[in-house]
Amino acid sequence: MSGPFDALRDQLLGAAEELGDGPAALPEILAGMVDDVDHALREPLEIFPVCHHSPASALAMVRRLREKQPKVIYLELCEDMAPLLTELRNCRLPVALQAFASELDGFPVESAPLSVIAPITGGSAEYQAIAYALETPGVELVLVDRSTDHVFQWQPAMSAEPDPVGSAGTPEEDLHGDAVGLEIGDLRPRFAELEEHLLHHGRVRHWSEWWDQYVEQPLAGADHDTYRQVMVLIGSLFRRLAPQNTARWDSDEDRERYMWTRIRQHLAATGVDRADCLYVCGAFHAASRLAEVGSADGTPDFEITPRTATKWLYGLIPSSHSAIEAQFGLAPGSVSIAAATWQKSLTKTRLTPFELAGQKGGRKTRKALPPPTAEAVPADQLTGFLSGPPTLDGLDEQELRGWCVDIVRLARRSGYLASTADAIAIFETSILLAGMRGRARPTPYDFSDAAVTCIEKDVVPGRRDVRRLCEILLGGDRVGQVGYDALPPLARDVYDRLAPLGLNLEQRTIQRALLDLAAKPELAACSQLLWVLRYLLPDHAVRPVIGSRRLGEKHVQESWDLDLGRHQRTVIELGYEGVTVEQVLEQRLRRAAWDPKATAAVALKAVEDSLLFLASPRLTDELGNRAVELLAAERTVDDAPVVLRRIRRLLAHYRSTAPALPGWCRRFVTEGYAHYCTMLPTAFVDGEAGVRQVGAMLGFLFSMESLALSFGCDRAQLELAVRQSHPESPAKVALLWAAEHQLGSMPLPELRTRVGELLANPLVVPAFPQYVSGFVQALEPVPRLAPFVVETLSTAFARLPDPVLLPWLPNLITTLRAQAAELVPVLTREAGRTFPGSLAALDDWTAPWNARGTSPTAARVAPTSGAFAFLAEHPATTDAVADLLGCPGEWPLPEPATAGPAALLTDFPDTAAAIHLLVGSPLA
Structure with missing residues (x-):
């Protein structure tokens, strides 16, 4: 039986035979495209092919809905997003439907959170179908596309970054974040060779411009049959030229099987007449020839896999033209130009679009639908459309002149030296570019190129470039908003x-x-x-x-x-994470503290954040106990500086605000004391443990020592850990000396002697900056060493000759900057107190370490003088304290009389006279 497209099929096959040097598959492709159109038109359930954000598709949808007035509309959109559609009334378009999941069950945990968005604009065929269905009594809207759970199930490889089409950079483009975008009616070519071929022969710069010139403008005023046949033809072309046997190809075919299975299930459940239904899908899917595609009885169904146990949350988020362009890789400004074209087409055709009642920014006037018109038998409209010249609008000089004047005005406001001559040049250049590209009238793309050429030239003096100004002029980046009720x-x-x-x-x-x-x-x-x-x-x-x-x-x-x-x-x-922000914050703090990779430092930060932002003592105690557990389980000391800084801050807070430390703080101090004592010998010799970490460990042990001892810790554990430490690196050796000095096993004279030996050894001098770095790090656990570090540096500068000192200085500066930058100010303040404040005072100034004398007996205080003499006179109290601390000892023998109190009073007569005057017993 002959069909309506037999003549067109014969004509295309004859043209293919004349192209003898063409591809061997050309006749099959051309004939197959016609067969696809014929097959789609024969389907009893009307298929309406669309392209997303296409004004031509939206205009054709408005006309068809008013003519046919279907009772059921099947829409290519995730079926689980249906409850969100009624909330569009409370929003200002464009907005995006979103499905969000942060707690995954059935997907890799590291890929969380998962997010899917489907943007909706007012000038799209999908929104017209949604508005018609929701505002017309007795009309049912059925979403038939795969669920959001299947979107990620069918991805070839689930990862932490689930295949977004584009990555946004600016705040406006970041409205969608890293969500996976669902493009309804995607008609972009699937491989670069085809797209490059179309752009080259179409003499355009990008895909959006090609689509506007060769599809949008010719179909803007086409009748329904012509629009439908052309769109299916285009979808068939891209489908037959797209690479097959790929993951995306398989996913597209599964989507088509899924959607038609849902359609047949709904038809069987409701018994609705196929003539009263309309199936809205992308033109790519409309040209499908799969066995499972179709509404006829007996068509095999597709086995739909069950969803995972992941809990999906749904909502509306604001969108924008630039966000849609960035998400789907469209040319900048293309969606704004499409929106402007949509508004212009409505004015020209005098069509009233469908809009939801109460829509923000919508029209106020509404018209009742006329009675449906009788259905005509589809005829061949492709032959005339493809063979005849396109009906193009003539040059609208008034519109183009207005564009030129307005863009010059905007350019002058943005700092460009534009004038009336530039407006004339833009006008003529736009007409010239349109003629070179085979257009009867300049398009917004021609105008934008002409404006850039005539105004921008070589330099951009303003905040915005001219192309961005053209986008603003032609409609701008419209940003949607979700209403309060939604x-x-x-x-x-x-x-x-x-x-x-x-x-x-x-x-x-x-x-x-x-x-x-x-x-x-x-x-x-x-x-x-x-x-x-x-x-x-x-x-x-x-x-x-x-x-x-x-x-x-x-x-x-x-x-x-x-x-x-x-x-x-x-x-x-x-709002997807909780009912109040306090609940969300509590969940995030718990998630951070109980994360498998959490450390004691992370838990302490959560404790501090809970004190700052949540008045929940119970939560704070739980986080603190978690910090104790994490500290006891750590096998490295990488976070020791952070732990020390945060626990000091928390202890200071509790001491000033609470009558007693909470239980977790006491446990943290005791566990930390035992933990760092155990790790100290290993950290001193471990090459991966830096000097900053070891210094922080000693800072914790020494600064928390009194508190830990009051909670039952044993000081002998720290002394034993220090004795078992045998570091090799110079910085850690200096830290060990400082620790021994703090414990009393290395007095200051001995420390000076060791530093003097280092400076006297030529082989050690190149490594001396490392020793200095260790001493500077020791200011954290032993702050009273600051004068000694100043003395050490001064001695080095005084004793080292210039040939040794000058090459040594850069190494010293870089070492201090890398390893002890935060402690250098402490050293600087101590130097300011030590050295004279004026140049005149420098002549009579003597360094404190030079004024003390150099003999060991002169530097050493007589054991029978001062405080020691007082303790020797009352040994019972001292012995009792020593027994309590578990440190028994023997009293040394008294020194000769020359070193006793008489000699002390003789050496310091002024002090003796002052004491006698104070007690009221003047000297004889």
Whole structure:
């Protein structure tokens, strides 16, 4: 039986035979394309092929819906997103439907969180179908595409970065984040060779411009049959030229089987007439010839695998034209140009689009639908469309002239030296470029190229380049917004609790909030919420200008820069994690502390954050106990500096605010004391443990010693650990000497002697900066060594000759900067106290270490003088304290009389006279 496309098929086959040097598969491809169109039109259930964000598809959809008025619309969109569609009434388009999962069950844990988005714009065929179905009584909308769970099930390899089409960079492009984008009606060529061929022969720069010139404009005024046949033909062309036997090809075929299986299930369950149904899908899928495709009875179904146990959360997030372009790899400005074309086409055709009632930014007028028209038998419209010349609009000089004048005005505001001559040049260049590219009238792309050529030239003096100014002129980057009623409970709670600030938080501008907590104490709740949002949201969403949140600080005035309007997506995604921001924060702190890779430092940070942002003693104790467990289980000392810094801060906080330390703090001190004593000998010889880490360990042991001993620790454990340490690197050797000095086993004169031996050894002098680095790190555990370090450096500068000192200085500076940068200020302050403050005082100044004398007896205090003499006179108290501490000892024999009190009074007569005057017994 002859079909409506037999003549076209014969014509294409004849043309293929004339091309004798063409590809051997050309006749099969040309004939197959016609067969695909014929097959799609024969389907009893009408297939409506679309391209996403296409004004031509949207116009054809409006016309077809008013003519056919279907009772059921099957839409290519994730079936589990259906409940979100009614919330579009509360939004300003464009927005995106989102499915989000942070707790995975059935997918790799490292790939969390998973996110899928489907953007919706007002000038798309999908939105017209959604608005018609939701606003027309008796019409059912059925989403038939795979669920979001199957989106990730069918990916060839699940990873932490699940195949987003584009990566956004600017804040506007980052509205979708790293979510996987679902493109409804994707018609982009699947391989670079075809796209390059089309762009080259079409004399255009990118795919969006090719589509606008060769599809959008010719189909803008086409009738339904012509539009439908052409779209299926294009889909068939790309389908037959796309590479097969690939993961994406298999996924597309499974999607087609999935969708038709859902359609047949719905037809069987409801018994609706196929003539009253409309199936909206991408043109690529409309040309499918799979065995499972079709609504006929007996068509085999596709076995749909069950979903995983992953819990998906759904919501709406704001979108924008630039975010859609970045997500799907479209040319910058293409979606904005499509939106402008859509509005212009509505004005020209006088069509009334379908819109949801209450839609923000929508039209106010609504018209009733006319009675449906009688269905005509589809005829061959392709032959006339492909053989005849395209009907192109003539040059609209008024429109182009307005563009030229406006772009010059914008360019002058942005710093360009544009003039009327540039406007004339843009006008003529636009017409010239359109003629060179075979166009009867300049398109926005021609105008943009002409403006860049005539205004921008070589340098960009303004904040925006001319191409961006053209995008603003032609419609700009429209940004959507989710309405209050469509927000999750957490987001609504945030807006309600910040209402006392009196700001419009939905505005997409930075707003300044001034909080005088002394005059308005009721704003303290807003301040607390802002600090929690500061912790949870990106830095530029909520930024403090005046005020900070640290342990022990309390501010009476704060100033904030709030940009929640442009970061609405991040606030909405917080709603996927909990009902309130406090609940989300608690979950994140627990997740961080109980992460398999968590360390004691991470747990201590969670403890500090819970004290700052949550008034929950129970949670703080749980996190503190977790920190104790992690510290006892650690086998490295990499985080020792961070642990020391944070536990000191927490202990200082509790000492100033609580009557007693909590139990976890006492356990942390005792466990840390035992843990670091055990790890100390290994850390001294371990090459991977740096000097900073060993210094922090000693800082913990010495600074927490009194507290640990009061909790039952044994000081002998520390002494034994120091004695068992035998480091080899110079910096750690210096640290060990400092530890021995702190414990009393190496007095200061002996330490001076060892340093003097180092400076006297020519073989050791090149490594002396490492010793200095160790001594500087020792200022953390033994701060009273600061004068000795200054003395050591001064002695080195005095004794080393210039040929040795000058090459040695750069190594010293780089070593201190790399290993002890935070302790150098302590050394600098000590040097400022030691050296004279003026140049005149330097002449009479004598270094303290030179004024003490050099003989050991002169530097050593007589054992029977001073405090030792007082203790020797009352040995019972000292013996009792020694027995209590477990340190029994023997009293040394007294020195000769020349070293006793008489000699001391003789050597220092001024001191003796002062003491006698103080006790009221003047000297004879």
